[in-house]
Amino acid sequence: MQPHFQESESTHMVRQTVRDFAEKQIRPHVMEWDEAQTFPRPLFHQLGELGLMGVLVPEAYGGSGLGYLEYVAAIEELAQVCGSIGLSMAAHNSLCTGHILQFGSEEQKMRWLPKLASGEHLGAWGLTEANTGSDALRMQCVAKREGDDWVINGAKNWITHGISGDIAVVLARTGDLGDSHGISAFVVERGTPGFSGGKKENKLGMRASETAEMIFQDCRIHDSQRLGDVGDGFIQAMKVLDGGRISIAALSLGIAKGAYKAAVQYSKEREQFGQAIANFQAIAFKLADMATRIEAAELLTLQAADMKNRGKKMTKESAMAKYYASEASVFCSNEAVQIFGGYGYTKDFPVEKFYRDCKLCTIGEGTSEIQKLVISRSVLNA
Ligand SMILES: Cc1cc2nc3c(=O)[nH]c(=O)nc-3n(C[C@H](O)[C@H](O)[C@H](O)COP(=O)(O)OP(=O)(O)OC[C@H]3O[C@@H](n4cnc5c(N)ncnc54)[C@H](O)[C@@H]3O)c2cc1C
Missing domain, CATH: 2.40.110.10 (Butyryl-CoA Dehydrogenase, subunit A, domain 2)
Known part of the structure; x- marks a missing residue:
C-alpha cells in the first residue's frame, strides 16, 4: 500500500532504504526486544549512519537536510516492523533535536546538533x-x-x-x-x-x-x-508538538499498515467452512474499512507534512492527522486481531504487538481528547 500520487525520488529512496534496514536489522529481534523490554541503543548508531537521526537537520549541522515527507516515510516504514523503534526515532528527531533546531541560537545549534544528527548522542x-x-x-x-x-x-x-x-x-x-x-x-x-x-x-x-x-x-x-x-x-513546546504530532501520525500509519497487510494475507490463507475467510463478506468489509481509514489517515498526514515543509501554520492540520491516524491505527489493529481469531491473540503473529503498540499513539504528544480541543478551538476561532 503506497500513496497514489507520485512520491519524490528522495522520499522513495528514503522509504526503500529504511524498509531494507528494518527487514534486516530490526525484524529478527522485534519480539525478543519487546518481551525483555530491551532498548537497543546500538541500533540508533546505525540509524545515525543512515542519516535517520538528523533527518530534518540541515547539512551544515551534520544532518540529512531532508523534509517532512521523507521523515514521514522513514517513521512509517520503521513502524510497520517495530513501533518502538519508530517512536524513539521520532522523539529524538522532532522533539529534542527539533526543539534545538527551531529555537536554538547559532552557537547552540553548532554545539548540540551534529552529535544528535549522527546518533552519537541520543535526545x-x-x-x-x-x-x-x-x-x-x-x-x-x-x-x-x-x-x-x-x-x-x-x-x-x-x-x-x-x-x-x-x-x-x-x-x-x-x-x-x-x-x-x-x-x-x-x-x-x-x-x-x-x-x-x-x-x-x-x-x-x-x-x-x-x-x-x-x-x-x-x-x-x-x-x-x-x-x-x-x-x-511553553510557546516553543506547543510549536515543537505541532511538528511532533505529524511524526505520531506517521507512526500510527505505519502500525495500521503493518496490521492491515498481515490481515489481508492471513484472510486469503486461512480457511474455514471449506473456503478462505476473505470470501466472507464480514471479513472483506473489515478490510474495506481498514483500507479506507488508512488512506484517509495518509492524506491528512501528508497534508500536514507538506504544510510544515512550506512553513505554513499547521496546528489544526497536524492535530487532525495525529487524531485521525492514531484512532485509525487502533481500529485497524483491533480488526486485524479479530481477523486472525485465536492466533491473533498469541505472540506467534505480529498483530498482537501492533494491537498493544498502537494505543500509545492516541495518548503520547497529546491525547485524542486534547487533539479535539486543539481542532475545535481552531475551527471556532477561524
Ligand atoms: C510511551 C510514552 C512516551 C512518552 N514520551 C514523552 C516524552 O518523551 N516527553 C514528554 O514530555 N512526555 C512524554 N509522554 C507523556 C504523554 O505526552 C502524556 O502521557 C500525555 O500527554 C497525557 O498525559 P497524562 O498521561 O498525564 O494523562 P492526563 O492528562 O492525566 O489525562 C487522563 C485522561 O483525561 C483526559 N483529559 C485531560 N484533560 C482533558 C480535558 N481538558 N478535556 C478532556 N479530556 C481531558 C485525557 O484525554 C485522558 O483521557 C509519553 C507517554 C507515553 C505513554
Whole structure:
C-alpha cells in the first residue's frame, strides 16, 4: 500500500532504504526486544549512519537536510516492523533535536546538533510530569536564576530516553504557576551533577522504546544552555508538538499498515467452512474499512507534512492527522486481531504487538481528547 500520487525520488529512496534496514536489522529481534523490554541503543548508531537521526537537520549541522515527507516515510516504514523503534526515532528527531533546531541560537545549534544528527548522542524531551500531563502548564519543575546559572529542581515523567538520553531539552517553570509565559526551555547534558534517570516504566506496548523519569536535584547549568528567551518555553513546546504530532501520525500509519497487510494475507490463507475467510463478506468489509481509514489517515498526514515543509501554520492540520491516524491505527489493529481469531491473540503473529503498540499513539504528544480541543478551538476561532 503506497500513496497514489507520485512520491519524490528522495522520499522513495528514503522509504526503500529504511524498509531494507528494518527487514534486516530490526525484524529478527522485534519480539525478543519487546518481551525483555530491551532498548537497543546500538541500533540508533546505525540509524545515525543512515542519516535517520538528523533527518530534518540541515547539512551544515551534520544532518540529512531532508523534509517532512521523507521523515514521514522513514517513521512509517520503521513502524510497520517495530513501533518502538519508530517512536524513539521520532522523539529524538522532532522533539529534542527539533526543539534545538527551531529555537536554538547559532552557537547552540553548532554545539548540540551534529552529535544528535549522527546518533552519537541520543535526545530526550521533558515536558510531562507525574501530575501534569495534558495540563502541562501547571508543571512543578522549577528553574531558579543564580548569577550566570540556573538551578533546576523537580522531575519529569514518561520521558522517551529518560535514562539513556545524552542531551535533554527540559521545560521548567521560571515564572508563575499556570502562566503561559512562566516556563523556559533548557538543554541539560547527561553527566551534569544533579541530573539522573529515574524509574523505567513497564509498559503495555512500545516496550523496546525506553520511557522513564528524569530527576533534577539542584542541577546547575549555565545560562548559555537556555533556549530562546526566558518565558518562551511553553510557546516553543506547543510549536515543537505541532511538528511532533505529524511524526505520531506517521507512526500510527505505519502500525495500521503493518496490521492491515498481515490481515489481508492471513484472510486469503486461512480457511474455514471449506473456503478462505476473505470470501466472507464480514471479513472483506473489515478490510474495506481498514483500507479506507488508512488512506484517509495518509492524506491528512501528508497534508500536514507538506504544510510544515512550506512553513505554513499547521496546528489544526497536524492535530487532525495525529487524531485521525492514531484512532485509525487502533481500529485497524483491533480488526486485524479479530481477523486472525485465536492466533491473533498469541505472540506467534505480529498483530498482537501492533494491537498493544498502537494505543500509545492516541495518548503520547497529546491525547485524542486534547487533539479535539486543539481542532475545535481552531475551527471556532477561524
Ligand atoms: C510511551 C510514552 C512516551 C512518552 N514520551 C514523552 C516524552 O518523551 N516527553 C514528554 O514530555 N512526555 C512524554 N509522554 C507523556 C504523554 O505526552 C502524556 O502521557 C500525555 O500527554 C497525557 O498525559 P497524562 O498521561 O498525564 O494523562 P492526563 O492528562 O492525566 O489525562 C487522563 C485522561 O483525561 C483526559 N483529559 C485531560 N484533560 C482533558 C480535558 N481538558 N478535556 C478532556 N479530556 C481531558 C485525557 O484525554 C485522558 O483521557 C509519553 C507517554 C507515553 C505513554
